[in-house]
Amino acid sequence: MRFFLTLILLLTNTLFGWGSGSVSAQASDELTAAAINGESAILIDGTTGQVLFQKNPHVTLYPASITKIATGIYAIENGNPDDIVTVSKKARYEDGTRVYLGEGEQVSLKKLEYGLLMHSGNDAATAIAEHLAGTTEKFAERLNEYLAEKVGVTETHFANAHGLHDPNHYTTAADMAKIAQYAMKNPIFREIVATKRLPWDGREWKSELINHNKMLWRYEGATGIKNGFTDEARHTLVVSAKRGGSEFIAVTMKASSSALAYQDVTQMLDYGFAHYETRQVAKAGDRFTLATAAASERREEFTAPSDLFVTVPIGSEPQIEVTPQGMLRVQAGTFTQEFSLKRKEQPEIPARLLAISSSDQTGSESQTARYAILFTWLLLNIMLVFYVVARAKKRRRSTSHQDWRRRVG
Structure with missing residues (x-):
């Protein structure tokens, strides 16, 4: 029996490579689309946004609960964490995964954000949406506007805050990578998605939240962020990991099983750390x-x-x-x-000095003109003096000559 148990463990580690965090054999070679089970996938540098690997990154697919990445960062940036949220009947009876909020229960927005991102609570998502926008429909409108303006997505339209199936609720792996990159720049968001366990003391449910993202335990350097599943979306997963100065984000969508989704992101992250690094250039x-x-x-x-x-x-x-x-x-x-x-602008010259400089230049030109006029005036005066003196001498000679003729005659 012990032999068979050991054999099963070896096969499991070989297939899924959990726990070691080391670079897989495939990471040493070029990663191919055929090696990824998800219908769409992408790997980016979380700091620069540089795409390092992609498979059908712009195919429109259903995101399931990775939608909550967008809901979470929106709530953090647009809500007050100390706000007290009153849980509605709609939130109380939301379908799918829940943190079992009670109708009329009052919970802080911050606590709901943990329930949303760690435990994937659909009831928490609806409570957040109603608190921030009044209705879930209005929240979806604001969320779409926010994602287009802040993140720059172009292939996404969300119809709700949680990711439960709706034909008009879709995105792409490329857009989800952008959303994840943007969200991970926020320190509060990073803290929540990196939290492994958290006591939960609710009115109807007293337990401990355990983060649904298994990579936090199984991959060296994992820093977040979210998984998802619906029958229509199949398995979706977004994971970030950091080693040294490099942090990469991997996204896989519509994988056929949870194990294969985790295998996808593991291969992509291994490939990233084996081949690339983030470098500061300035x-x-x-x-x-x-x-x-x-x-x-x-x-x-x-x-x-x-x-x-x-x-x-x-x-x-x-x-x-x-x-x-x-x-x-x-x-x-x-x-x-x-x-x-x-x-780099040249040192700005104060207006007063600029005026002085300008007046100096203008003054220099006008001063030259004044000197020219003065010189001309002096020259004319000198010529006039010579003329007057010459006339006076001529008159004196004429007078002297007449006196001499009178004396002689």
Whole structure:
């Protein structure tokens, strides 16, 4: 019997690779779409957003409970965690997974966010939606507007806050990666989705929440975030993991089983850590100069508006240049990434000094004109003096000559 139990454990570890967190054999080779069970999948760098692997990333599919990633970050950014939410009858009798809220029960918004993201409570999702928007329909409208504006999704339309099936409730792996990346930038969201266990003291249910994301226990460096399932969506899963300075996000959608969904994200994350790393190429305020062809020309200077990071293949050194358009272009392997730089302005001259400088220049020109007029005036006066003196001398000579003729005559 012991032999058979050992054999089963070995087969399980071989198939699913749980617990070790080490890079799988497949990670050393190129990851192919055929190796991923999900109908759609994507792997991105969680810091830069660089796509590292994808399989049908823009196919429209049902998300199931990974919808709650969007609901959670919306609630965190638009609600007060200390707000007291009164649970409605609709929330109390919501279908699917619940944290067993009681009708009329009063719960803090923060507590509901934990129930939403850790235990995937559909009742918590509805309670949050009604509290923030009045109705679940109005909440869906606001959520869609928020995701388009804040995250930049273009292939997503949510009809509810929880992800229970609705024909008009859909997204793509590419959009879910963007939503997850945005959400994981929020420290409160990160704290919730990384929490493994939490005591739950409700009016109708006293228990302990255990995070449904198994990767938190089974994958080295796992930091979140959410799984989901409905009959129509099948198994969906979004997972983030961080090792060293690199954090990657993997998404798989419509996998045929939970085990295969976890296998998908494990392979993608292993592949990411085996082949890529996140590198900082600039700190906020770092200066860059645009070199010109002629050394005599004035060189333009730019500064980095924020800390800048790029994804590079492991072992490659990024090549950096400043474009004439003021972009920082970074080339690393097959990746080319560009960042807008801030043009460094010349020291601003105060208006008072600028006026003085301007008046000095104008004054210099007018002063030259005044000197010219003065010189002309002096010259004319000198000529007039010479003329008067000459006339006086001539008159004196004429008078003297007449006196002499009178004396002689």
